[in-house]
Amino acid sequence: MIQCHGLQKLYESHLAVNNVSFSLQPGQIGGLVGPNGAGKTTTLRCLAGLIPATAGDLTVAGCRVQTDLIELKRRLAYVPDDPPLFDDLSVGQHMEFIGRIYGVENHQRKSVDLLERFELADKTHAGATTLSRGMRQKLAICCAYLFDPQVLLLDEPMTGLDPPGIRCLLESIVERAKTGATVILSSHLLAMIEDVCTHLIVMQRGMLQYFGDVEQLRHRYPEARNLEQAYFAATRSDDTQTASQNQPLSPVPATI
Numbered sequence: 001m002i003q004c005h006g007l008q009k010l011y012e013s014h015l016a017v018n019n020v021s022f023s024l025q026p027g028q029i030g031g032l033v034g035p036n037g038a039g040k041t042t043t044l045r046c047l048a049g050l051i052p053a054t055a056g057d058l059t060v061a062g063c064r065v066q067t068d069l070i071e072l073k074r075r076l077a078y079v080p081d082d083p084p085l086f087d088d089l090s091v092g093q094h095m096e097f098i099g100r101i102y103g104v105e106n107h108q109r110k111s112v113d114l115l116e117r118f119e120l121a122d123k124t125h126a127g128a129t130t131l132s133r134g135m136r137q138k139l140a141i142c143c144a145y146l147f148d149p150q151v152l153l154l155d156e157p158m159t160g161l162d163p164p165g166i167r168c169l170l171e172s173i174v175e176r177a178k179t180g181a182t183v184i185l186s187s188h189l190l191a192m193i194e195d196v197c198t199h200l201i202v203m204q205r206g207m208l209q210y211f212g213d214v215e216q217l218r219h220r221y222p223e224a225r226n227l228e229q230a231y232f233a234a235t236r237s238d239d240t241q242t243a244s245q246n247q248p249l250s251p252v253p254a255t256i
């Protein structure tokens with residue numbers, strides 16, 4: 001599960017994330033949405049323990065992020081939007097490496113299945129530098145799936161994927177959640193978020209504008225015909241409200 005309480009992140013004097021709280025249980029999929037610069041990546045990186053939070057209490061997969069970093073790494077996978085790969089390793093060697101360091105039983109069999117599922121099997125012996133952007137993304141996702149993490153943080157994972165790749169990814173996320181994983185999926189593709197997410201985390205200018213299940217958001221904005229319209233309602237305003245880093249632009253409650 002993920003418990004994010006009062007997360008704050010300052011980059012020098014810039015308040016990138018301001019007092020953000022939400023929680024997700026096993027089996028839940030949170031769609032993390034918001035305009036460019038809203039603080040989504042910063043939030044994910046803090047939850048993954050990649051950068052230190054300035055303030056807040058974060059528990060992910062049963063680990064306190066601030067103190068249980070090593071154990072957290074065993075239980076969590078974070079896939080950034082531009083995944084760093086090892087230039088000297090092939091696709092198959094990436095899977096072999098992850099399988100070994102995480103001590104995955106039967107990792108060779110699982111690797112073959114994952115690479116086939118994500119249509120990378122014919123690239124098993126290809127070097128990472130020869131992969132297209134979408135293939136790099138798929139390989140990072142396969143590496144993340146290989147050790148069956150309890151928590152998956154996926155930052156704009158659809159970027160660069162072709163339509164079958166997107167479908168495959170979304171189906172696999174739902175399957176993982178059904179087996180008890182907790183997932184956060186950051187994306188600007190609202191229709192896809194709507195398809196798979198049980199919960200929504202809407203951020204704007206570092207603040208939480210909405211947290212709750214998808215149905216609640218629909219009830220909040222009954223005039224909205226789809227998630228996109230509810231999203232615009234929840235993040236509306238730039239020209240009608242006073243821009244303030246410290247005040248939510250929309251009075252949407254963050255419920256936990």
Ligand SMILES: Nc1ncnc2c1ncn2[C@@H]1O[C@H](COP(=O)(O)OP(=O)(O)OP(=O)(O)O)[C@@H](O)[C@H]1O
Pocket residue numbers: 011014016034035036037038039040041042043
């Ligand atoms: N390393 C950094 N140093 C200083 N400021 C940063 C740093 N990383 C991000 N920021 C700033 O923090 C804010 C939040 O950035 P973040 O990358 O978390 O946004 P985002 O919601 O993921 O945006 P996008 O949708 O464009 O990916 C932005 O104003 C950004 O300029």
